[in-house]
Each structure stands twice: as structure tokens, then as C-alpha cells.
Amino acid sequence: xxxxxxxxxxxxxxREEINLILDTAAGFKDVLGRDIKKVPTLRGRTAVNLxxxxxxxxxxxFELAAKRLSTDVINFSVPTSSVVKGESLIDTxxxxxxxxxxxxxxxxxxxxxxxxxxxxxxxxIINAGDGxxxxxxxxxxxxxxxxxxxxxxxxxTIAIVGDIAHSRVAKSNIYCLTKLGAKVRLIGPPTLIPxxxxxxxxxxxxxxEDGLKEVDVLIMLRIQTERQGKGFFPSIExxxxxxxxxxxxxxxARPDVVxxxxxxxxxxxxxxxxxxxxxxxVILEQVTNGIAVRMAVMYLLAGVKRS
Amino acid sequence: xxxELMNRHDINRALTRIAHxxxxxxxxxxxxxxxxxxxxxxxxxxxxxxxxxxIEKKDIAVGSLDIALYRxxxxxxxxxxxxxxxxxxxxxxxxxxxxxxxVLFTGRSIRAAMDALMDLGRPANIQLTVLIDxxxxxxxxxxxxxGKNIPTSLNETVEVQxxxxxxxxxxxxxxxxxxx
Numbered sequence: 134x135x136x137x138x139x140x141x142x143x144x145x146x147x148r149e150e151i152n153l154i155l156d157t158a159a160g161f162k163d164v165l166g167r168d169i170k171k172v173p174t175l176r177g178r179t180a181v182n183l184x185x186x187x188x189x190x191x192x193x194x195f196e197l198a199a200k201r202l203s204t205d206v207i208n209f210s211v212p213t214s215s216v217v218k219g220e221s222l223i224d225t226x227x228x229x230x231x232x233x234x235x236x237x238x239x240x241x242x243x244x245x246x247x248x249x250x251x252x253x254x255x256x257x258i259i260n261a262g263d264g265x266x267x268x269x270x271x272x273x274x275x276x277x278x279x280x281x282x283x284x285x286x287x288x289x290t291i292a293i294v295g296d297i298a299h300s301r302v303a304k305s306n307i308y309c310l311t312k313l314g315a316k317v318r319l320i321g322p323p324t325l326i327p328x329x330x331x332x333x334x335x336x337x338x339x340x341x342e343d344g345l346k347e348v349d350v351l352i353m354l355r356i357q358t359e360r361q362g363k364g365f366f367p368s369i370e371x372x373x374x375x376x377x378x379x380x381x382x383x384x385x386a387r388p389d390v391v392x393x394x395x396x397x398x399x400x401x402x403x404x405x406x407x408x409x410x411x412x413x414x415v416i417l418e419q420v421t422n423g424i425a426v427r428m429a430v431m432y433l434l435a436g437v438k439r440s
Numbered sequence: 441x442x443x444e445l446m447n448r449h450d451i452n453r454a455l456t457r458i459a460h461x462x463x464x465x466x467x468x469x470x471x472x473x474x475x476x477x478x479x480x481x482x483x484x485x486x487x488x489x490x491x492x493x494x495i496e497k498k499d500i501a502v503g504s505l506d507i508a509l510y511r512x513x514x515x516x517x518x519x520x521x522x523x524x525x526x527x528x529x530x531x532x533x534x535x536x537x538x539x540x541x542x543v544l545f546t547g548r549s550i551r552a553a554m555d556a557l558m559d560l561g562r563p564a565n566i567q568l569t570v571l572i573d574x575x576x577x578x579x580x581x582x583x584x585x586x587g588k589n590i591p592t593s594l595n596e597t598v599e600v601q602x603x604x605x606x607x608x609x610x611x612x613x614x615x616x617x618x619x620x
Binding site: 134168173174432437 | 506508509510511514515516517518519520522523524525526527555559560561
């Protein structure tokens with residue numbers, strides 16, 4: 134059983150709790166492979182997708198996960214342009230709770246919003262991405278995929294490539310994979326790997342060729358093209374040339390290397406189509422696993438009486 | 441002090457008899473499969489399959505079913521059930537399924553198991569085998585094959601211990617501790 138009513142970040146989870154989520158997800162993945170891809174487990178519960186940032190895949194994945202558990206799900210659309218301040222944010226969330234939500238899935242551009250809601254609401258809060266802080270369900274589905282492909286996580290060498298500084302996916306992955314005993318490497322230009330992250334039991338490489346040696350799993354991050362021209366890297370072409378993954382570069386990794394990407398991909402920039410659609414890629418399996426992992430999280434949070 | 445209701449030999453004899461009964465009732469093993477309920481029922485299903493093979497010289501498919509996703513008490517239980525794997529590696533539609541569990545009590549687990557099976561396909565029929573029937577049904581459910589009927593009171597529990605779980609084979613009757 135998880136210790137708290139919320140999933141705020143991987144930072145807050147113990148290794149045992151992470152493993153419980155991954156083991157539970159394996160049971161739910163079985164359900165997704167059947168003709169009837171639905172179980173009555175959370176019948177009568179209500180989940181609300183409260184997304185203050187645009188998202189299609191994560192929101193859809195949560196929506197589908199809720200439906201597969203027989204939970205009613207509502208997408209609460211929030212005008213993405215308006216700046217929502219502390220007070221009105223809590224009011225919005227309290228309104229959603231008063232509508233009967235047992236689970237509130239929140240994405241917000243400010244770090245720490247899920248934590249704020251957690252303190253003010255009875256409903257279970259699931260962080261679906263907060264600012265540059267964390268995106269815990271992405272890290273959990275990545276870990277689930279690695280475990281499924283490699284049979285274990287402990288002792289594996291896993292490289293995360295790209296814009297670590299602005300990536301909540303990277304941060305959640307670093308917490309998750311190090312807690313599970315993987316050796317984590319960060320690869321990217323010095324401008325995109327912040328100093329404080331180097332304290333997190335990781336190795337840092339500023340060259341793809343060096344960083345990819347002996348790598349079992351490669352996690353490519355999406356380069357946010359809006360960062361171009363802000364001094365982090367000179368141009369998309371230059372970024373792609375130095376940090377994109379190509380077949381020639383992948384040859385430096387282990388022969389059975391697995392390539393992952395949280396999506397959406399910039400084909401031809403951080404990843405070539407040859408890799409994305411090639412035998413090492415598990416990118417589409419990550420999407421399927423995302424539903425199983427999110428079902429597991431919802432079950433573990435809402436499928437129990439908490440006193 | 442727990443009371444031993446069945447020992448290793450009692451359990452083996454009961455399983456051998458049940459295996460004969462299953463074959464007799466189904467006139468052989470055609471279209472027959474065994475599905476054990478996690479976890480005790482899975483071990484018993486495998487043993488029954490071995491007994492049936494010894495008698496009929498035919499292999500019989502065995503699956504395992506996790507019923508946690510179909511329970512009716514999730515929002516009243518304090519302890520959350522662990523989700524285990526459901527592994528039924530064959531098409532259940534048109535098969536005769538013998539559901540196997542260790543103890544039949546309220547019947548609620550069997551209701552959940554039947555719902556879980558129905559979501560996998562449309563079996564020709566579902567039969568029920570239990571090692572122990574301890575009474576106190578809360579639903580209109582009856583076992584087709586029973587190892588032993590044991591009248592119990594509600595302040596007792598029946599514990600089936602199997603060697604597959606690391607102990608030795610036996611069935612114990614225990615008093616429930618207050619507040620447990």
C-alpha cells in the first residue's frame with residue numbers, strides 16, 4: 134500500500150513503493166491485452182483531469198486508464214492563457230472536489246502546484262507534470278518498460294540525453310532509476326545540464342560517443358524548439374548534429390540497447406526515423422505501458438479506504 | 441491452539457478422489473481446463489491436473505486467476521489487495537472450466553472469479569472445486585466438488601497451508617483474535 138493519498142513525485146516515494154506500483158501495473162497490463170479491456174475495480178469513483186498546460190497524450194492516457202478501471206472521468210478544461218494565481222487555483226480545485234472528484238490529475242506550468250493542492254484537498258492528487266519539477270507517471274512507465282525489456286533495472290547503465298535542465302521527465306527518471314539501482318548518465322551540452330543535478334548520483338558526459346559506451350538503455354528527451362535562440366544552444370541544426378541519435382552513434386552502445394522517448398518526437402532533430410522505427414525502439418510500447426502504470430497508480434491511491 | 445483438520449495424506453486422498461469425480465462428471469477430459477484462484481487455488485489446480493494426467497494420461501490446461509480487480513469490498517477494506525497476474529494462456533470460450541479454490545466461505549470470491557472469467561470469454565460451463573467448504577454462504581453459490589465439509593463458527597478461520605508456499609501440507613482451524 135502507498136503511504137500517502139497522493140502521487141506528487143518520485144522523490145517522495147520509497148524503492149518499495151515504486152516496486153509495488155510496477156508489480157501492480159503488470160497485472161493491469163494483462164487486462165489491456167484482452168478483448169474486454171475493462172475491469173470493474175474502481176466503479177463509482179470519479180477522476181478529473183485538471184490540465185493547465187496543453188497535453189494530448191498524457192491526458193488521453195489518464196482518461197483511458199480511468200475508463201479501463203470503470204472510473205468516471207471528466208476533462209476540466211482550463212483556459213491555458215490565463216495566469217492562475219494561488220488563491221484561485223485552490224478555489225478551482227476545491228470546486229472540482231465539491232463536484233465529487235476522488236482523484237484529481239493535475240498538470241501545471243508552475244512547480245509545486247500538486248503539493249499545494251495535496252495540502253488543501255481530501256481528494257487524491259496525481260501529478261501529471263508540474264513546471265520543471267517532476268512528471269512521475271512518465272518515469273514509472275519508463276521504469277516499467279525497462280524492466281519488461283531487460284528483466285531488471287538494478288545494475289543497468291541508462292543514459293538520458295538532451296535538455297536535462299528544463300525536463301521534468303529527466304528529473305523524475307533520475308530519482309526513479311537511481312532508487313531502483315541503475316547507473317544513470319546524463320548526456321548533453323553544459324548549458325542544458327544544471328550544476329545541482331550533478332549532485333544526484335549521476336555521471337555527466339558532454340559527448341555522445343563517450344556517453345553511449347556500454348549503455349543498456351537510452352532515453353532521448355524532446356528538444357523544446359522554443360528554447361532556441363535563448364542561449365542554451367546555437368541552433369536546432371547544431372543541436373541535432375551534436376546530440377541527435379543516429380545509427381552510427383547508437384553503434385557505440387551495447388548491441389541490445391533499448392531506445393526510449395517520452396514523445397512527442399521531433400523526427401530528424403533528436404532522433405532519426407531510422408532509430409525511432411527501428412528494432413531498438415520501444416517508443417510505442419511505452420505508450421501502452423503508460424496506461425497500465427496509470428491504472429496501477431489510480432488503483433493504489435483510490436482503491437482503498439483511507440482513514 | 442490451532443486444530444489440524446487435514447494432514448498431508450488427507451489432502452492427497454481428497455485431491456485424488458476429486459480428480460476422479462471431475463473426470464466422471466465430465467466424461468473424460470475433452471474441452472476441460474482448470475483455473476485456480478490466486479494463490480492457494482493455483483497450487484491445487486496444478487496438483488489436480490497432475491492427478492488427472494495420472495488417471496487419464498492426458499494433459500489438461502491450467503490457468504491462474506487474480507480476482508482482486510473484481511472484489512466487492514475495495515472501499516470497505518482497510519488492507520488493499522495485492523494485484524497478481526492472471527495467466528489463462530488459452531481461449532476460454534466453449535471450454536468447460538473447473539474453478540479451483542482452497543476455502544469456500546461467503547462465496548464472494550467465487551462471484552468475483554466468475555465475473556473475471558466471463559470477461560475472458562464465454563465458457564461452455566463453470567464448475568467449482570474447493571478443498572474446504574466451511575459454510576456461511578452470503579450468495580447462492582455451491583461447490584460441485586468438495587474435499588471436506590467443515591462446520592465452523594464465524595470467530596474461527598480455516599487456513600490451508602501448502603508446501604508450494606514453503607510450509608507443509610495441512611489444514612488448520614484457528615480462533616480469530618479479537619481486533620485482528
